[in-house]
Amino acid sequence: MISKNMKALVEQSAAISALFTEGKRMRQILGDENVFDFGIGNPNVKAPLSVNKTAIEILENMDSLAIHSYTDGAGIPSVRSAIAESLNRRFQEKYTQGNIVMTTGAAGGLNVIMKVLLDEGDEVLTFAPYFGEYDAYVANAGGKLIAIEPNIPTFLPNPKKLEETITSKTKAIIINNPNNPTGVVYGEEILQEVADVLRKKEKELGTSIYLISDEPYRELVFDGVTVPYIPKIYENTIVAYSFSKSLSLPGDRIGYLTIPSTVADFQDVVYGAGVANRVLGFVNAPALQQLVVAKCCDEKSDVAFYDKNREILYNALTSYGYECAKPQGAFYLFIKALEDDDVAFVNKAKEFGILMTPSSGFRCNGYARIAYCVARDTIEASLPSFEKLAQAYHK
Amino acid sequence: MISKNMKALVEQSAAISALFTEGKRMRQILGDENVFDFGIGNPNVKAPLSVNKTAIEILENMDSLAIHSYTDGAGIPSVRSAIAESLNRRFQEKYTQGNIVMTTGAAGGLNVIMKVLLDEGDEVLTFAPYFGEYDAYVANAGGKLIAIEPNIPTFLPNPKKLEETITSKTKAIIINNPNNPTGVVYGEEILQEVADVLRKKEKELGTSIYLISDEPYRELVFDGVTVPYIPKIYENTIVAYSFSKSLSLPGDRIGYLTIPSTVADFQDVVYGAGVANRVLGFVNAPALQQLVVAKCCDEKSDVAFYDKNREILYNALTSYGYECAKPQGAFYLFIKALEDDDVAFVNKAKEFGILMTPSSGFRCNGYARIAYCVARDTIEASLPSFEKLAQAYHK
Helix, strand or coil: CCCHHHHHHHHHHHHHHHHHHHHHHHHHHHHHHHEECCCCCCCCCCCCCHHHHHHHHHHHCCCHHHHCCCCCCCCCCCHHHHHHHHHHHHHHCCCCCCEEEEEEEEHHHHHHHHHHCCCCCEEEEEEECCCCHHHHHHHHCCCCCEEEEECCCCCCHHHHHHHCCCCEEEEEEECCCCCCCCCCCCHHHHHHHHHHHHHHHHHHHHHCCCEEEEEEEEEECCCCCCCCCHHHCCCCEEEEHHHHHHHHHHHHHHEEECCCCCCCHHHHHHHHHHHHHHHHCCCCCCCHHHHHHHCCCCCCHHHHHHHHHHHHHHHHHHHHHCCCCCCCCCCEEEEEECCCCCHHHHHHHCCCCCEEEEEEHHHCCEEEEECCCCCCCHHHHHHHHHHHHHHHHHH | CCCCCHCCCCCCCCHHHHHHHHHHHHHHHHCCCCCCCCCCCCCCCCCCCHHHHHCCCCCCCCCCHHCCCCCCCCCCHHHHHHHHHHHHHHHCCCCCHEEEEEEHHHHHEEEHHHHHCCCCCCCEEEEEECCCCCHHHHHHHEEEEECCCCCCCCCCCCCHHHHCCCCCEEEEEEEEEECCCCCCCCHHHHHHHHHHHCCCCCHHHHHCCEEEEEEECCCCCCCCCCCCHHCCCCCCCCEECCCCCCCCCHHHCEEECCCCCCCCHHHHHHHHHHHHHHHHCCCCCHHHHHHHHHHHHHCCCCCCHHHHHHHHHHHHHHHCCECEEEEEEEEEEEEEEECCCCHHHHHHHHHCCCCCCHHHHCCCCCEEEEEEEEEEEEEHCCCCHHHHHHHHHHH
């Protein structure tokens, strides 16, 4: 028999799969061209050409043992240096390889850092709505994720609520900037307020509170917005980064942790992250992919494509009467459901061929997430269906 | 502050690192040519040429999105089918893709299966000496690893001791065949005895006991030995496989779980393994590597090279008076230390430029592991030092 926890996860997951099976069934009934799948955040913009070119060059020219051998738990030293230098150029930092730990994507990095930091029963806070996997990542390391209720309609962190929720058991907070599912970008001002609360509570409680910033969408921002570099705002920040979105390499599982020298118990955290990579079974981030991103880390995929998708969809949907904060990052629109129950709303949308994710999966009721990382044709062809869906509620 | 568990792991790991720092220091004092490093199991035989060739073909010809996108948690369906068909050819099975879950190496696979099976406090048994990381893999999922004492001098499983150690909390046993660190291959007869014990106890206790067979060294066998295909011996067997050794791809992190349809709660286990890949942060086994091994899974690296290393080292060491069961698999010799304390013995060996791993790291006292996956020159040049080390004890 499988474990009780896993049984629950399997059932939860089966419900999600049912949604996709439903998608397949819908395609059969309505025809492929009448089904608009906005369900998953799988980038549909190809990786920059230099990525495959670099991989081929490495495979053709480097010594095979140097490509395929185990690497240090923390990653290949020259790769860690290359990433550090890239961050130094971009954010005027003074990192060395000792500040970078290569990870199996941001998901791997988050699991690693939770394993490093959490004792049984420690609490990690986050702001709803949030990426639902955080629950598992924290629980895997014996901790407990505590969500701070959604701050509607801005979906920015609420510093006051944060202050009320921190206890002596609070080991870390996770933020996701730009945010999945809302597409909102947290700006400098609100992050300063968050930092002030954390420092105040650290002093009051005599603890260290780490800010874990999950930033796979860092490069996906629009309207000239820049994502604040949080280690400059709060000294106890660890950044989990992934090339899944910026280089469209989600299947490759490659990312890194940035651990500034200012974080509490810096040396133990860095060393522990390498050890955690090993004991959690990642062993090392995939070696070939480490070598590739070292050379391609300053590039990014075609953000303008997502921007155009966003513009078309946002303008059309708001003109049909949907409520939605205009997202400035990631590739998600977070629209208010046209009835209280977001699952009922998402089910209703299926009748019109539209697949979205109900917001309750992100621990926030009454909304739906639209992942607009899809073909332009899909965006354009879906608009009449979104209009009919709105009309179905307003007739 | 990092967690208490991690603090202990970091200290343990620092001790191992000290050994490598020691190696560097030794090179400085004795000169590179006088240091013989048998410490780590990092293959030194290159991957078959077809591996890089296949990777390049994929990168040149396949659609970039198909190479780099997220895959199903359980892996790419066509890859799972290719692996199933390869196993069917080799072991006369009737697997389909539904029996295969692609994993981030065997280390990833073992963590996945522990997450699927273990409730808090469940016990997993193994036979000492064993790969020390099993402790962490079981503990990560809330279980407890219980080691059955070494069966000296054969290092085969002891079915009687196994029977005495199984309780109603025993969820699984892990075996590693061929074995790290001993190089011993468990044959059909002893495995039948193990299976009989497991069946008897399952019946007696009304439980299911899974046999997890960790087989990264399956292809590395000598003297015409074959490794029994354990699912044919015990119906409740799950095999964790890795291409780290057979294709010399340890840094690539690619392997798979074979979950025969005969295992208890088969569907839940397979489905759970895909979910576990996701929630543990592996998400999916690296996609490019999945595509590569689907085409190269019938190949293997140059086993004859390891065989020759083994012959030279085994013959020389036994002629100098070292005691050692002749290994028939993997790339390890497990020699009896020339004094009771294996750490003291390994330290003594350093004076002669020899780096080995003390057996206590494998939860067995009084031996040392020699990883002979090194250059032929290193093997040959090390022999006089091994002779002098023996003489130092017998003078």
